[in-house]
Amino acid sequence: MKKQAIIEAVNLCKTYSAGSEQFHAIRNLSLEIYEGDFTVIMGNSGSGKSTLLYMLSGLDTVTAGEVHFRGERIDVFNEKKMADFRAKRIGYIYQSINLVPDLTLFENITLPGHISGNLPKEVKGKAETLMSAMGIGDLRGRLPFQTSGGQQQRAAIARALINAPEVVFADEPTGSLNYEHGVAVLNILTELNRKGQSVVMVTHDIQAACRADRLIFIRDGQVGGVLEFGKFDERDMQTRESVIFSLVSGKG
Numbered sequence: 001m002k003k004q005a006i007i008e009a010v011n012l013c014k015t016y017s018a019g020s021e022q023f024h025a026i027r028n029l030s031l032e033i034y035e036g037d038f039t040v041i042m043g044n045s046g047s048g049k050s051t052l053l054y055m056l057s058g059l060d061t062v063t064a065g066e067v068h069f070r071g072e073r074i075d076v077f078n079e080k081k082m083a084d085f086r087a088k089r090i091g092y093i094y095q096s097i098n099l100v101p102d103l104t105l106f107e108n109i110t111l112p113g114h115i116s117g118n119l120p121k122e123v124k125g126k127a128e129t130l131m132s133a134m135g136i137g138d139l140r141g142r143l144p145f146q147t148s149g150g151q152q153q154r155a156a157i158a159r160a161l162i163n164a165p166e167v168v169f170a171d172e173p174t175g176s177l178n179y180e181h182g183v184a185v186l187n188i189l190t191e192l193n194r195k196g197q198s199v200v201m202v203t204h205d206i207q208a209a210c211r212a213d214r215l216i217f218i219r220d221g222q223v224g225g226v227l228e229f230g231k232f233d234e235r236d237m238q239t240r241e242s243v244i245f246s247l248v249s250g251k252g
């Protein structure tokens, strides 16, 4: 079956101005993100990965070019429409986790559900289900600082999922975690994807990148290469690692 593009970027550009200097972080980049895929974006530090993710998810404006989400141009949305889009249709997981420090894990998770105006009873029920699924069901009354980094990141994933987003974006979601917690987070994202959730993840880590159905390598603000795998299977790990290493190191 032919894959459907859920996001399409056409001739995308992002230029930052710092004083009289201009820096072209994304340069005339076109790509497609497919529905149901676990898409991984890799690239050297400063190559433009986060900038790209911000534009694909409507978190930042574009300098030129177009972003289409299910065929609808989102880069032309006004601020209100964009805020609504972000709240209802995408979920975002940050490396720095970004939970509200004086809200409990449960309150953090339910917050975007309440802001979106969903029925409080439904939001609470969904949060309970998500917390159990993430293995943090008994931590609902804890404040973020009373939990581990891995538990906080799992709460952040639950928060990203509370409004049943069409795409979950994750920018280095394992970057601030130890190995064990990182693998737990990757397993959760892989499992969500197996159930049909579209995931777009930026990572530096080749082992994490092995989770990809499709890997897009960014070099100097442009697409430097694409690898097509298929659903993740632990047994393919070594082969995937060496193929990804070849692309990343420029030997592919």
Ligand SMILES: Nc1ncnc2c1ncn2[C@@H]1O[C@H](COP(=O)(O)OP(=O)(O)OP(=O)(O)O)[C@@H](O)[C@H]1O
Pocket: 016, 017, 018, 023, 025, 043, 044, 045, 046, 047, 048, 049, 050, 051, 052
């Ligand atoms: N607000 C800004 N003003 C000026 N330059 C910026 C700004 N944000 C990012 N840049 C520059 O744009 C380039 C791309 O940044 P970006 O954060 O997208 O890279 P990245 O690939 O995600 O890097 P890393 O892997 O280190 O997080 C970098 O050279 C960065 O210095």
